[in-house]
Amino acid sequence: MDNAALQQYIEQQQTRYIEELKEFLRISSISTSPQHANDVYQCAEWLAHAAKAVGLENVQIFPTEGHPVVYGDYIHAGDNAPTVLFYGHYDVQPTDPLNLWTNPPFEPTVRDGKIYARGAVDDKGQVFMQLKALEIHTKVIRELPVNVKVLIEGEEEIGSVHLEKFLREKLHMLAADTVLISDTAMFADEVPSICYGLRGLCYMEIEVTGPNRDLHSGVFGGAVANPANALAKILAALTDSYGRITIPGFYDDVIPLTDEEREQYRSLPHNEEEYCRELEIPATDGEFGYSTLEKTSARPSLDVNGLWGGYTGEGAKTVLPSKAYAKVSMRLVPNQNPQDIAHKFEKYVVQIAPPTVRVRVRALHGGRPVITPTRSKGIQAAMRAMEQAFGKKPFLTREGGSIPIVLLFQDILNAPVVLMGVGLNTENPHSPDEHFTLKNLYRGILASALFYKELASIWHSDKY
Ligand SMILES: [Zn+2]
Numbered sequence: 001m002d003n004a005a006l007q008q009y010i011e012q013q014q015t016r017y018i019e020e021l022k023e024f025l026r027i028s029s030i031s032t033s034p035q036h037a038n039d040v041y042q043c044a045e046w047l048a049h050a051a052k053a054v055g056l057e058n059v060q061i062f063p064t065e066g067h068p069v070v071y072g073d074y075i076h077a078g079d080n081a082p083t084v085l086f087y088g089h090y091d092v093q094p095t096d097p098l099n100l101w102t103n104p105p106f107e108p109t110v111r112d113g114k115i116y117a118r119g120a121v122d123d124k125g126q127v128f129m130q131l132k133a134l135e136i137h138t139k140v141i142r143e144l145p146v147n148v149k150v151l152i153e154g155e156e157e158i159g160s161v162h163l164e165k166f167l168r169e170k171l172h173m174l175a176a177d178t179v180l181i182s183d184t185a186m187f188a189d190e191v192p193s194i195c196y197g198l199r200g201l202c203y204m205e206i207e208v209t210g211p212n213r214d215l216h217s218g219v220f221g222g223a224v225a226n227p228a229n230a231l232a233k234i235l236a237a238l239t240d241s242y243g244r245i246t247i248p249g250f251y252d253d254v255i256p257l258t259d260e261e262r263e264q265y266r267s268l269p270h271n272e273e274e275y276c277r278e279l280e281i282p283a284t285d286g287e288f289g290y291s292t293l294e295k296t297s298a299r300p301s302l303d304v305n306g307l308w309g310g311y312t313g314e315g316a317k318t319v320l321p322s323k324a325y326a327k328v329s330m331r332l333v334p335n336q337n338p339q340d341i342a343h344k345f346e347k348y349v350v351q352i353a354p355p356t357v358r359v360r361v362r363a364l365h366g367g368r369p370v371i372t373p374t375r376s377k378g379i380q381a382a383m384r385a386m387e388q389a390f391g392k393k394p395f396l397t398r399e400g401g402s403i404p405i406v407l408l409f410q411d412i413l414n415a416p417v418v419l420m421g422v423g424l425n426t427e428n429p430h431s432p433d434e435h436f437t438l439k440n441l442y443r444g445i446l447a448s449a450l451f452y453k454e455l456a457s458i459w460h461s462d463k464y
Pocket residue numbers: 089122123156183
């Protein structure tokens with residue numbers, strides 16, 4: 001079947017697709033809320049049924065200590081063909097504030113070419129899209145040129161608490177050459193993109209101690225060091241006037257952007273004025289010599305996330321506080337290591353702290369940055385598939401946040417991850433009136449169906 005025939009087939013199925021997707025969206029699988037535990041289970045059952053209906057085999061609901069995992073596979077392409085593991089999640093975020101929804105969150109409604117419901121884009125709609133792509137291979141083309149395994153969990157919105165254990169226990173069952181995830185957004189509508197890099201995180205807390213108790217600032221102020229003043233000096237010294245982070249060795253492991261990458265960044269649509277206007281800021285900030293898109297995804301950053309100490313209530317209290325605190329997070333890029341950065345941060349903060357106070361630094365949380373080689377066959381296949389389905393070449397982008405499961409898959413299954421999402425950040429994931437643009441659902445089904453075909457065709461090529 002050529003692409004035009006596939007497109008026509010997808011077009012003919014639209015009514016059925018919407019009815020089936022609505023069934024999925026009607027189940028209130030809110031993973032964080034104990035009252036919905038039964039709904040989450042029902043959703044797993046619905047999904048297992050849907051997986052069987054599209055022709056997947058060995059479909060099973062695996063219990064975990066939390067919500068179950070649904071698994072199914074279709075392994076008929078032989079040992080020489082690549083194996084793809086598709087990952088998605090069927091649980092959803094809570095729905096409050098309910099009064100801001102135009103229609104109730106579990107009564108899916110189609111308006112203006114979009115389907116509205118909790119989970120429409122994150123991630124039920126995109127899981128559904130992948131199942132329908134598989135259905136095209138198993139039921140219509142009647143051939144799937146790669147081996148496919150499908151793993152859909154019910155705890156993504158609560159931090160995938162039991163996924164790591166599950167991956168480790170089922171290593172053999174889940175072994176794959178490439179992991180495919182459709183749970184991210186495109187750069188913008190009509191700007192298809194594939195994300196190949198995510199930033200990591202190093203989260204620290206600083207505690208500055210001055211005198212052994214809060215003091216009267218009239219009696220002691222001027223002679224006794226104020227920990228809040230000292231903390232302000234420390235924080236101010238963490239970056240310089242060029243927006244560079246001053247911690248010695250901080251940039252040692254940063255992989256510089258290549259000319260090719262910078263060229264990609266320049267070609268992405270971005271309007272600096274609009275960006276500032278939307279945020280109501282006078283101007284953007286940060287590291288000199290880099291664009292806003294580069295600064296928010298491919299360069300490290302340092303932010304104070306919280307700052308407290310002394311008197312913060314209404315009115316005035318003339319206190320010289322005993323303690324002051326700050327929470328500081330750093331977004332990291334490849335190949336920075338969170339432990340190494342935490343160590344350098346601590347050393348530097350202790351070093352620059354005034355000798356008149358005592359400083360304690362604690363590392364609270366960390367995560368490594370991720371980058372997938374853009375020449376990997378998975379990404380190349382996704383690029384080709386997206387180009388055909390969306391009618392334009394997708395951009396390769398990096399995102400500023402982290403997706404911890406990506407690291408889990410890379411570390412445990414030792415397989416590169418392809419983030420082929422077709423959502424939009426403007427579709428209100430996690431917010432009232434979440435929706436999914438139907439034209440992107442249909443193009444996503446085509447792109448996902450073509451992904452398998454493209455992957456099979458380049459798998460044994462030496463070009464990549
Ligand atoms: Zn999600």
